Amino acid sequence: MDKILFLISAFLLVWGLRLQSDPASASKGNKFAAVGMLIALFSASIMPLENSSGNYLWILTPIVFSAVIGYIIAKKIQMTSMPQMVSIFNGLGGLSAVLLSYTEINKWILSPESYPGFVLVVLIVSLFIGSVAFTGSLLAFAKLDGYRWSEKLTLPFQHIINLILLFSIAFSSYLFIDSSGGYTFLYIIISISLIYGIFFVAPIGGADMPVVISLLNSFTGITAALTGVIFDNKVMLLGGILVGAAGTILTVLMCQAMNRSLLNVLVGGFSSSGSSSKSDEQGDIREISDSDFAVQLFYSQKVIIVPGYGLAVAQAQKLCKEIQEVLESNDVEVKYAIHPVAGRMPGHMNVLLAEADVDYSKLIELDEANENFKTTDVAVIIGANDVVNPDAIDDTSSPLYGMPILKVWESTSSVVLKRSMSAGYAGVQNPLFFKENNKMYFGDAKDSLQRLSTELKNL
Amino acid sequence: MGELLNFLSQNEVLIYLLLFTVLLGFEVISKVPSVLHTPLMSGANAISGIVILGAIILIRTTDPQDFFTLILASIALFIGSINVFGGFFVTNRMLEMFNKKKNK
Numbered sequence: 001m002d003k004i005l006f007l008i009s010a011f012l013l014v015w016g017l018r019l020q021s022d023p024a025s026a027s028k029g030n031k032f033a034a035v036g037m038l039i040a041l042f043s044a045s046i047m048p049l050e051n052s053s054g055n056y057l058w059i060l061t062p063i064v065f066s067a068v069i070g071y072i073i074a075k076k077i078q079m080t081s082m083p084q085m086v087s088i089f090n091g092l093g094g095l096s097a098v099l100l101s102y103t104e105i106n107k108w109i110l111s112p113e114s115y116p117g118f119v120l121v122v123l124i125v126s127l128f129i130g131s132v133a134f135t136g137s138l139l140a141f142a143k144l145d146g147y148r149w150s151e152k153l154t155l156p157f158q159h160i161i162n163l164i165l166l167f168s169i170a171f172s173s174y175l176f177i178d179s180s181g182g183y184t185f186l187y188i189i190i191s192i193s194l195i196y197g198i199f200f201v202a203p204i205g206g207a208d209m210p211v212v213i214s215l216l217n218s219f220t221g222i223t224a225a226l227t228g229v230i231f232d233n234k235v236m237l238l239g240g241i242l243v244g245a246a247g248t249i250l251t252v253l254m255c256q257a258m259n260r261s262l263l264n265v266l267v268g269g270f271s272s273s274g275s276s277s278k279s280d281e282q283g284d285i286r287e288i289s290d291s292d293f294a295v296q297l298f299y300s301q302k303v304i305i306v307p308g309y310g311l312a313v314a315q316a317q318k319l320c321k322e323i324q325e326v327l328e329s330n331d332v333e334v335k336y337a338i339h340p341v342a343g344r345m346p347g348h349m350n351v352l353l354a355e356a357d358v359d360y361s362k363l364i365e366l367d368e369a370n371e372n373f374k375t376t377d378v379a380v381i382i383g384a385n386d387v388v389n390p391d392a393i394d395d396t397s398s399p400l401y402g403m404p405i406l407k408v409w410e411s412t413s414s415v416v417l418k419r420s421m422s423a424g425y426a427g428v429q430n431p432l433f434f435k436e437n438n439k440m441y442f443g444d445a446k447d448s449l450q451r452l453s454t455e456l457k458n459l
Numbered sequence: 460m461g462e463l464l465n466f467l468s469q470n471e472v473l474i475y476l477l478l479f480t481v482l483l484g485f486e487v488i489s490k491v492p493s494v495l496h497t498p499l500m501s502g503a504n505a506i507s508g509i510v511i512l513g514a515i516i517l518i519r520t521t522d523p524q525d526f527f528t529l530i531l532a533s534i535a536l537f538i539g540s541i542n543v544f545g546g547f548f549v550t551n552r553m554l555e556m557f558n559k560k561k562n563k
Contacts, residue, residue, distance in 0.1 A: 044515040089541070092539065248484075
C-alpha cells in the first residue's frame with residue numbers, strides 16, 4: 001500500500017514540476033506537487049517500519065502548527081517581499097536537514113555498530129550542505145531586506161580562507177569518524193559549516209541574491225536526497241535530486257539572462273575597479289517638469305513602461321496601473337516591457353504587475369519590446385538602469401557589454417524616473433541619460449508616480 | 460574503498476534512479492520562460508522540504524522515552540513543514556494571480 005502511494009506521489013511531484021514550466025498549466029502543476037507531497041507525508045506515516053513505536057503525537061503536533069503558520073505567512077506576505085520569503089523558507093529547509101543529520105549522527109555515536117561507515121559520510125555531507133544552505137539563506141535574506149551590515153563584503157584572500165575552511169571541515173570529519181564519535185569534532189564540523197555558509201554568500205552583491213537563493217535551494221534539494229539515502233526512502237531521494245537538478249538549471253538560466261557566468265556571480269559580481277572608460281565623458285541632462293511630462297504622455301499614441309528594481313522597492317506598481325488607466329482613457333496604447341531580470345528576481349516583475357491587476361497581454365518580453373520601441377512615442381523607465389544601458393551594445397569595455405537590454409532610446413523620446421544620478425548595480429554610468437531625446441524625472445518612484453498621476457488627472 | 464564498492468553494488472538501482480532523476484530535473488526545467496522563474500523557485504523550494512519525510516520516519520522509529528531525539532526531530536519536522544506548507548501556499552497565490560489575468 002505505502003509503496004503504491006509513494007509511487008503516485010513521486011509521479012505527482014515530477015509531473016507537477018513539469019507543468020510548472022508552462023504559464024498556462026503552472027497553477028495546476030503546483031497543486032499536483034502539493035498533493036504529491038501530502039501523499040508522501042501520509043505514506044511515510046503509515047508505512048510499516050521495524051520497531052516502530054508510533055509517537056504520532058510528536059508527528060501530528062508540529063505538522064498542524066506549521067501548516068497553520070505556513071498558511072498565515074503565505075497569505076500575509078507582500079508580493080514585493082517574495083525573494084526574502086523564499087530565502088527564509090529555504091533556510092528553514094536547510095536547518096531541518098541539519099537537525100535531522102545531527103540526530104542521526106547522535107544515534108550513531110550512541111550505538112556505532114548499527115550504521116555502516118559510508119552512511120556516516122553521507123550524514124556529514126548532508127550536515128555540511130544543510131548548514132551552508134541555512135546560514136547562506138539567512139544572510140541572503142538580510143541582504144535582500146537591505147540590512148546595512150550585510151552589504152557586499154570581500155575579505156582579503158577570501159578564496160584561500162574558504163579553501164582552508166573546507167579543508168578543516170574535511171579534516172575534522174576524518175578525525176570525527178576515526179575517533180568513532182567525539183562530540184568536539186562534531187561541533188567543530190557544524191560550526192565551520194555554518195561559518196562557511198556566511199563566507200560563501202558574503203562577497204556576493206544584493207542584486208545577485210536571487211541567483212544565490214536558487215543555488216542554495218538546489219543545495220537543500222541535495223541534502224534532502226542525501227537524507228533520503230540514509231532513510232532508504234526513494235521519494236525523498238527523487239524529490240531532493242529533482243529540486244537539486246532543477247535548482248541548478250534555474251540558477252544557470254538566471255545567470256544567462258544577465259549574461260554572466262555562475263562563477264562570475266559567485267566570485268563577487270561586477271568588479272568595482274572596472275570603471276568604464278566612458279564614465280567621465282558625460283554631458284548635460286535635461287529634467288522634465290510634472291506638467292510637461294503629463295502632457296507629453298497624455299497626448300501620445302503609444303507609451304511603453306519599463307519597470308525595474310526601483311519600482312519594486314518603492315512598491316509603486318499600483319500607481320503605475322492607475323497611470324496606465326488614465327492614459328488608456330485617452331486612447332493611449334500602454335505596454336510594459338519586462339526585462340528578464342527586472343524586479344528583484346527573474347519573473348518577479350510579472351508577479352508584481354499581476355498583483356496590481358495589470359492585464360497579462362500588456363506585458364511584452366525583451367525581443368518583442370525592442371521591435372516596439374521604434375513606433376513608440378514615449379518610453380518611461382521607472383527605477384531601471386542597467387537593463388537600458390546602451391553601453392551593453394556598443395562599449396566593449398563596459399562590464400555590461402553583451403547583456404541583452406531594452407533599446408528604449410529608439411523611441412521618439414524617453415523619460416527616466418530615478419532617485420538620483422547615481423550609477424546602477426553594475427556601478428557604471430548610463431549614457432542614455434545624456435542622450436538628446438532623453439529626459440530625467442527625479443524622485444522616489446512612488447512619489448514621482450503620485451505627482452504624475454495627480455497631474456494627469458488634472459488635465 | 461571496499462566498503463564503497465560494496466555500497467555501490469548493493470544500491471545499483473538507487474544509483475540508476477539518481478542518474479535518471481538528475482537528467483529528468485534538467486529536462487523538466489530547461490525550457491521554462493523567465494516569467495515563471497519566481498514561482499518556480501518558490502515551488503521547487505517547497506518540494507525540497509520533502510526532507511521532513513525523514514523526520515517522520517525518525518520519530519516513528521524512536522524509543523518513546525528518548526526525548527532528546529524526539530524533541531530534535533519534532534523541531535526539524537516543524538521547521539521543515541513551514542517550508543513545505545508556506546511554499547506551496549505562496550506559490551499557489553502567485554500563480555492564481557497569473558490565472559486571474561488570463562481569464563479576463
